[in-house]
Amino acid sequence: MDTDSLAPLRDAIARLWQAHGRETPVEGLYLTAVSAPTGPIHAVYRPSLCVVVQGAKISMLGDRAFCYDAGKCLIASMEVPIRAEITEATPERPYLAFSLALEPATITDLLCEMGAAADIPPGPALAVHRLGAELQEPLLRLLQLCERPRDVAILVPLIRREITWRLLQGPMGPALRQIGLAGSPAARIGRAIAQIRDSFAEQLQIARLAEVAAMSPATFHRHFKAVTAMTPVQYQKQLRLQEARRLLLSDAADVARVGYAIGYESPSQFSREYRRMFGAPPGRDRVAIRKGLAPQTGA
Template sequence: MHQPTSAFPISAYQQELAQLIQRHAPSEGIHVSAVAGLHFRRISHETEPAHTANVPSLYVIAQGAKAVTFGDETYSCDVLDCLVTSVHLPVSGRITQASPGFPYLSVQLEFSLDMIMDIIKASQQKWDGKTGPGFLVSSSTPSLLDAVIRLIKLLDTPDDIPFLAPLILHEILYRVMQSEQGSIIRQFALIGSQAQRITKAVHLISRDYSKPFLIEELAQEVNMSPSALHKQFKKVTAMSPLQFQKVIRLQAARRIMLTEDLEAAEAGFRVGYESPSQFSREYARLFGRPPMSDVKHLRASMNTPEA
């Protein structure tokens, strides 16, 4: 049983969290748990940048370190750092500290805006009205770690999960919303807020990424002026709407080439590019290599045995 959080050193929480993750993630990669939305990561080597589209989630690093690039900013994320993504965002992550004897370990907890709205209603928490980024890094707190550990321990008593997991999940989100990330999350759950309109714009672009769009039409869809949409969209995603669409397209093309073995030109057309040369140029700018060279490199790295 945990001691009171005020008397329990945060390093002890870190050690217990790392031990739990190692137990539930005994091998490399991502491990899905019996608690909905709760995942574990174990990586035993430093990695090249991996480009992903993050879903609304809380991440806590228990061991190792990583660098996350969001827009033009790169954040160094260390042990006990807490990463919150409040809207679907394309980001780049690179493990910077890991080895077979000291693997990178982290826990991810996905959440929905409905959960956030429930907490706002129950706690009557306020929002300052400002629009902020959809991604933030800060330090974990003992009370947050205590709740995360208790949620993970439910995996040892599966019969308790249906009843207790939702309660602990709400506690975790409540703790997050009491911290500096609170206003960042609240803005996306409040009807009529600029951030909620941007969330809708993100959804529309992500859903129809292969189709061209006019900023004026998108602005009308989300009930904003074109200038306000452009400004607020960049605040939340660190990109303009067109830049956001480009990254989503290129990530989709990379995934298609890996899974369907398509040539670069065909993948480019599939995601909305009309010019193969433009596709190759923009792909290389984002991923560091031309399309087919990048895919060949990725396949080779996937087939490399662990040290």
């Protein structure tokens, strides 16, 4: 893609960042502007479209790397913990991107109109594609609406629906179908993921998760790894440790108490696994983040 065609999107993001920062007047639309490469960023991606218009980023889902730079999109089709890094950014050419939450109800509605079948095999929860010209125009209009707040309530739903329709009609359609088809294997894995998220501090019960997904334990395990690039145990561990980091930063609780709160019975195991994920033991990591020496959790 000719990066000059991205200039209107870049200009819109730069203006909005100056006016609003990360959060925009459009619900679910978030901006990112970073002037230097980052270290590891740990976050949970929810169903969303991320568009990079300058710079580059890499997101790791389990051991799978998804690289995307200017003119590329990343689709997250369900809630997954990731590790990411912004790899290209300078003060002169900062990393500029925006993400838009995807609405399952809208996707389902449009799929019903399309008559799409529900037998799509599950694929990875992340996918990267090039931003097509047919998507640039409605995305730009959505960004421009942030500067016309009186129009937001009326026009945003229409433009979001148009964007979703364009996505479903293009190469990102299969990833979106995983969000909108309630009976698909990926959607059933999504229900099991929600179960893990809602009770991540409890002992994992594979048989119960397989029941939620309406699969045999063996089929569930295979489909879960196809979607998340992790086993259920690995997925739960990442959620637990990201929640531990949030708790450490949000209050003055001691490390052992945070470990117990997220389901660890052994403080030494909690400290060991926390260090393996974040590069420092919990207490030292909390101090480093508060001093601005370590990357914070965030998208």
